[in-house]
Amino acid sequence: GAGVSQSPSNKVTEKGKDVELRCDPISGHTALYWYRQSLGQGLEFLIYFQGNSAPDKSGLPSDRFSAERTGGSVSTLTIQRTQQEDSAVYLCASSLALRSGEQFFGPGTRLTVL
Amino acid sequence: GENVEQHPSTLSVQEGDSAVIKCTYSDSASNYFPWYKQELGKGPQLIIDIRSNVGEKKDQRIAVTLNKTAKHFSLHITETQPEDSAVYFCAASIQGGNNRLAFGKGNQVVVIP
Numbered sequence: 566g567a568g569v570s571q572s573p574s575n576k577v578t579e580k581g582k583d584v585e586l587r588c589d590p591i592s593g594h595t596a597l598y599w600y601r602q603s604l605g606q607g608l609e610f611l612i613y614f615q616g617n618s619a620p621d622k623s624g625l626p627s628d629r630f631s632a633e634r635t636g637g638s639v640s641t642l643t644i645q646r647t648q649q650e651d652s653a654v655y656l657c658a659s660s661l662a663l664r665s666g667e668q669f670f671g672p673g674t675r676l677t678v679l
Numbered sequence: 680g681e682n683v684e685q686h687p688s689t690l691s692v693q694e695g696d697s698a699v700i701k702c703t704y705s706d707s708a709s710n711y712f713p714w715y716k717q718e719l720g721k722g723p724q725l726i727i728d729i730r731s732n733v734g735e736k737k738d739q740r741i742a743v744t745l746n747k748t749a750k751h752f753s754l755h756i757t758e759t760q761p762e763d764s765a766v767y768f769c770a771a772s773i774q775g776g777n778n779r780l781a782f783g784k785g786n787q788v789v790v791i792p
Binding site for chain 2: 569596598600606607608610613615621656658660666667668669670671672673
């Protein structure tokens with residue numbers, strides 16, 4: 566079946582512009598996660614959605630970052646007034662969240678802020 | 680919170696030899712420990728996982744061992760092949776963390792043909 570998809574695969578933007586990154590999770594997965602991966606670094610947790618519960622936003626690095634999940638499916642991560650330090654690969658993952666278990670990752674969006 | 684560390688950061692092995700990567704974690708309540716493989720330009724993919732009620736799990740050339748007392752778990756790859764070259768991430772579940780995982784910083788494994 567279809568895995569997690571993300572778009573765009575690459576995004577180049579100018580400093581100060583806003584960007585939107587999209588994630589389509591696996592159908593039926595109630596949990597959705599966003600991570601940031603800087604060059605040569607591990608996965609930095611950003612935000613977590615689970616069903617209709619309030620999202621866990623504890624990993625968002627600043628108020629320029631926000632995310633939505635509409636209808637319990639597609640999610641959009643928005644970065645406002647982008648800075649050069651925002652350049653990274655943004656990964657989305659989804660899971661069944663019945664208990665701690667496998668997270669299925671998308672291919673990521675590579676964001677470059679000039 | 681949970682802190683996961685991986686060692687070594689880079690590992691080079693000759694094709695056919697074994698590779699071992701070790702992870703330590705800090706929260707004794709963690710009960711789920713996956714290993715992910717990330718190839719260049721792709722997202723991480725689960726290769727093996729283990730839960731706290733077992734000490735070892737094998738899947739063909741890959742195995743994971745867990746030592747709950749010492750709070751460490753290791754990935755073992757036998758008969759390494761060039762396609763095993765990748766970055767490997769370990770993770771540990773965060774209790775009370777909304778099914779979240781804490782990831783290590785990753786190990787670059789290079790298999791030399």
